[in-house]
Every structure is written in C-alpha cells, then in structure tokens.
Amino acid sequence: MxxxxxxxxxxxxxxxxxxxxxxxxxxxxxxxxxxxxxxxxxxxxxxxxxxxxxxxxxxxxxxxxxxxxxxxxxxxxxxxxxxxxxxxxxxxxxxxxxxxxxxxxxxxxxxxxxxxxxxxxxxxxxxxxxxxxxxxxxxxxxxxxxxxxxxxxxxxxxxxxxxxxxxxxxxxxxxxxxxxxxxxxxxxxxxxxxxxxxxxxxxxxxxxxxxxxxxVELDRFRPARRPARPDLTLVSIGPLTEEHGYVDLLRACAALAESGHRFTCEVYGDGPLRRQLIELSVGFGLAGQVSFRGERSRDEIGRVLAGADIFVVTPGGATDDDADGRPNVVLDAMASGVPVVTTAIASLSELVRSGQNALVAPPGDVETIAAHLAALLTEPALRRRIGEGGRHTVEARYDxxxxxxxxxxxxxxxxxxxxxxxx
Structure with missing residues (x-):
C-alpha cells in the first residue's frame, strides 16, 4: 500500500x-x-x-x-x-x-x-x-x-x-x-x-x-435566488478559440435580438479570437448586448454564475475526436442551478440530457441554439426545471x-x- x-x-x-x-x-x-x-x-x-x-x-x-x-x-x-x-x-x-x-x-x-x-x-x-x-x-x-x-x-x-x-x-x-x-x-x-x-x-x-x-465542490457552487427582471443575463465561459463555437453563439444572439428578445450576454475568457469576436459582435449590432469580460478567478466565476439567468456554451466539435474535452465549467453552472444551453459533443454526452438537465443543440446549429435560448428567456418554469435538473445531476454523480x-x-x-x- x-x-x-x-x-x-x-x-x-x-x-x-x-x-x-x-x-x-x-x-x-x-x-x-x-x-x-x-x-x-x-x-x-x-x-x-x-x-x-x-x-x-x-x-x-x-x-x-x-x-x-x-x-x-x-x-x-x-x-x-x-x-x-x-x-x-x-x-x-x-x-x-x-x-x-x-x-x-x-x-x-x-x-x-x-x-x-x-x-x-x-x-x-x-x-x-x-x-x-x-x-x-x-x-x-x-x-x-x-x-x-x-x-x-x-x-x-x-x-x-x-x-x-x-x-x-x-x-x-x-x-x-x-x-x-x-x-x-x-x-x-x-x-x-x-x-x-x-x-x-x-x-x-x-x-x-x-x-x-x-x-465539483458542491458547497462552493450552489443555487442562488434570482429575482425576476425584464432583461435576463446569459453567461458564457471558456477560451476564445474556434472550437468553442463563439461565432455560433454570436449568430444566435443576433437572431434573438432581431426577434425582439431582451437580454445581455457576458462572455468570460480570453484567447486568440478575442479581437475578431468583438468586431463580429459590433458587426451584428450587439455592441450594447454582448460584452467580453476577460478571464476571472474561480471565486469570481462562482459569483458570476450566482448572478446568471442562463449559461450557454456552444462548442462546434473538434476535428480530433472531441480533442478539446468536456467544458468543466458546464458542471459549475449546473451545480449553481443555472439552466444550461449547449451542443451535443461526445464528451458531454453522458452529462447532459436535453429537456432534463440542459437544452442541447447539434454543433453548429445556430437556429436550434437560438430557439433553446429563446425558450429559456420566455419561460420561467422551464428555466427553473432545467436548473434544478442540472443541480440534481451534479449532486448525484459529480461530487x-x-x-x-x-x-x-x-x-x-x-x-x-x-x-x-x-x-
């Protein structure tokens, strides 16, 4: 021994x-x-x-x-x-x-x-x-x-x-x-x-x-009370790289804005696409709705998730058998009781169940990503049910x-x- x-x-x-x-x-x-x-x-x-x-x-x-x-x-x-x-x-x-x-x-x-x-x-x-x-x-x-x-x-x-x-x-x-x-x-x-x-x-x-x-440290990431408000906050966290699908996220946000949905989207993280993504968000007319906040510490991420209404990551799938791995921040969001929108990459397949603990779209499917976000933006009961399902999953299997x-x-x-x- x-x-x-x-x-x-x-x-x-x-x-x-x-x-x-x-x-x-x-x-x-x-x-x-x-x-x-x-x-x-x-x-x-x-x-x-x-x-x-x-x-x-x-x-x-x-x-x-x-x-x-x-x-x-x-x-x-x-x-x-x-x-x-x-x-x-x-x-x-x-x-x-x-x-x-x-x-x-x-x-x-x-x-x-x-x-x-x-x-x-x-x-x-x-x-x-x-x-x-x-x-x-x-x-x-x-x-x-x-x-x-x-x-x-x-x-x-x-x-x-x-x-x-x-x-x-x-x-x-x-x-x-x-x-x-x-x-x-x-x-x-x-x-x-x-x-x-x-x-x-x-x-x-x-x-x-x-x-x-x-x-996940279940005592560190816990569900928080989220007051009702007209403008909900979407949060995304991860490296600003091609495989993380932020171009798809911006396109989905543009579709939501065009449909008249009220929201803000905060993106946390850094990477080689930062400048390009900022320029793209301006080009989509999202300068007032999407902000890029840079990297944050673990404690700061906990506070960000406590104030989020929806968490979204949209990886597009990696060329080498899902080589980028599972976004671990999805677990943090689920532990925090935040409803998750994500894409169906292999490394998330055993974690997320669409309609139960997350809403899942095919990688690169901007229309479905936008539809999932729109559903959560307009249906408080759905937000609550998906958020509770995520927390239950983490408590049961990811302590x-x-x-x-x-x-x-x-x-x-x-x-x-x-x-x-x-x-």
Whole structure:
C-alpha cells in the first residue's frame, strides 16, 4: 500500500485546471499525502483560491542556473549508483524511442527521462523519510505521463495517469499504447475518452481504464435566488478559440435580438479570437448586448454564475475526436442551478440530457441554439426545471468527494477497485 502519491503535471498552477486542485484538497481531507511535481511554472498571475487550502508540497523541475544543474547531476549519479541496471535500461529505452514524445508534447523523450530521474530522486527521499513506497500518478497523457512512465521504469514503483483532452487525442497511437501498457491503471474523465483508449489499445495489454468524473465542490457552487427582471443575463465561459463555437453563439444572439428578445450576454475568457469576436459582435449590432469580460478567478466565476439567468456554451466539435474535452465549467453552472444551453459533443454526452438537465443543440446549429435560448428567456418554469435538473445531476454523480474516493482506489490506498468501464 503506497504511503504517498507523487502527482506529475505539465505546469502549475493553472486556472483552467482548477479541478486538479479541488481533487488534491479533497484527497488531503481524506488523509492522503501528496507531492506535486510540475515540469514547469504556469506563469499565470491569477491564483486559484483553493491553493491556500492545499498542504501538498510543489516541486518545480524547470529551475535554471548552476545549482539546479548540479542537483540534477547528483540525482543522475544516485540513480545510476542505486540501481544501475534499471537506470541503463531506462536510458536505453528513452534513447531508442524518441518518437514517444511526438505530437502534442513540449519535451523530447530524453528530456522526459531527465525529469523522470528527478521524480525518482523524490521517491527515494520519501521512502528514506519513512513515507513508504509512493505511487506515481500523472495528470495528462502527453509529457507528464511519459515522465511518470519513465520514473516507474527507473524505480519499479506503480504508475497511473489521467487522460483528459488534447493530451490524449494529439499524441500518436503508438505513444498512447506505450503509456497505457506501462500503467497499472488509466483514468479519464468521460466515456468518450475511455472508448478512444479502447479503440487504440488492445484489451489483452490494457490495464483497467476508469472513468472518474471531475468533481465539483458542491458547497462552493450552489443555487442562488434570482429575482425576476425584464432583461435576463446569459453567461458564457471558456477560451476564445474556434472550437468553442463563439461565432455560433454570436449568430444566435443576433437572431434573438432581431426577434425582439431582451437580454445581455457576458462572455468570460480570453484567447486568440478575442479581437475578431468583438468586431463580429459590433458587426451584428450587439455592441450594447454582448460584452467580453476577460478571464476571472474561480471565486469570481462562482459569483458570476450566482448572478446568471442562463449559461450557454456552444462548442462546434473538434476535428480530433472531441480533442478539446468536456467544458468543466458546464458542471459549475449546473451545480449553481443555472439552466444550461449547449451542443451535443461526445464528451458531454453522458452529462447532459436535453429537456432534463440542459437544452442541447447539434454543433453548429445556430437556429436550434437560438430557439433553446429563446425558450429559456420566455419561460420561467422551464428555466427553473432545467436548473434544478442540472443541480440534481451534479449532486448525484459529480461530487468532488466521490471523485477523490474513486482516485484512492486507483492509487492503491483503498483495496476495492471499480470495474473497468472501457469496452
């Protein structure tokens, strides 16, 4: 039974990955000890407020300068001296498989081996301190999972990883196969991802694949009283990129305005399409109704959702099997009791049921998106029913405490494992 979990991430901290922080804090509440190993610093100025509740130490591997280089040389020396066979076999494996870092990656395979040596050094220090044999878990299937896999080969420790979105779909199938077959278990956040792994990794060499939904802190996102008012507020949150379908949203808003509906639409987030979308909203005559508010912290998003009447995201579907993953902010909106309008992308298929906990349109279907928004704008009873359905769904299936409990089974800190869900 591992006494500690080493969690490898690409960069830390990230506003867009607040669900990882929520999971860590929930696991710590359950008594699990963790250390975060980040391959790089995020560089983001906004700080996730839950970081203050986290006990886990964070080790950054992107330090520069003579001291950092000397420390890394010592780690290689210790790894070679402590287990020369494992060290040389793992180095040879990394040298002979440079393609493992192809695709959606930042580091070469040899650089990932270098980072894996640092993870192995941390594992050695933890065992020497009496923490027991740690388990290595990587969040994301690209660089972090490759580092975790190589660290497992160096140390013989158990290894698992969580696959999310682009990290899963934009690495070559051969690279995914290597990572999956080296793992004791694989975690992913939706059935669509589990099915993709099953299509690319034969069952005979595949470890258990668990779907563990990203959980929501139900006490942080709660339904709020929304007073009746003539102008309702639509809220959309997400990166301003092509795959998130904001052009479709603006076209739907233009159709609503042309039909005489009274509303305002607040868009939160940033990205490469910001200027284009602002210009497009002006061209559609929406300058007084649609505003672009930029990025916000997790606490600010909670307050935004508390004041929203309708939440809308309209992803157009990604070219690589839904590579952008599930918009986790949909869960936040549903937990807040806000009625949701969205589109039928694969990663949302197990979350939303049109007419029950959301109104769902085909991707790119501006007419249906506008019709769903118009229905919610004009029917208070429908808003209330869809909002209550969303909250009930999150309470039943997406509580962060349940996610933390399920992750404990993957890490080996609990003895009962759920059945594999991938076909």
């Amino acid at each position: 591992p006494g500690h979990v080493i969690m490898v991430v690409r960069s830390w901290p990230r506003q867009s990955q607040s669900f990882i922080v929520d999971e860590v804090v929930a696991m710590e509440r359950r008594g699990l000890e963790l250390t975060i190993v980040s391959l790089a610093r995020s560089g983001e100025r906004r700080r996730h407020p839950q970081l203050d509740a986290m006990r886990a130490m964070v080790l950054f591997l992107d330090a520069a300068g003579a001291n950092a280089r000397w420390t890394r040389i010592l780690e290689h020396t210790r790894a070679l001296a402590g287990a020369p066979g494992r060290y040389l076999r793992t180095l040879g494996y990394a040298w002979l498989h440079p393609r493992l870092s192809r695709g959606y990656s930042t580091y070469s395979t040899i650089r990932c081996f270098d980072h894996a040596v640092a993870v192995a050094g941390l594992a050695f220090r933890l065992r020497r301190s009496g923490a027991g044999a740690p388990h290595i878990h990587a969040h994301f299937a690209h660089d972090p999972a490759l580092v975790g896999m190589l660290a497992s080969r160096l140390t013989g420790l158990t290894f698992s990883f969580t696959a999310h979105a682009e990290d899963l779909y934009r690495i070559p199938p051969a690279s995914l196969l290597a990572r999956v077959t080296a793992a004791n278990a694989v975690v992913t956040c939706c059935q669509a991802n589990a099915a993709y792994i099953a299509r690319n990794v034969p069952r005979t060499v595949r470890p258990p694949v668990r779907v563990i939904h990203h959980g 962060v405490e349940a996610a933390a409990s399920a992750l404990e089974t993957v890490f080996g800190t609990r003895t009962s494992l759920p059945a594999e869900v991938a076909p």
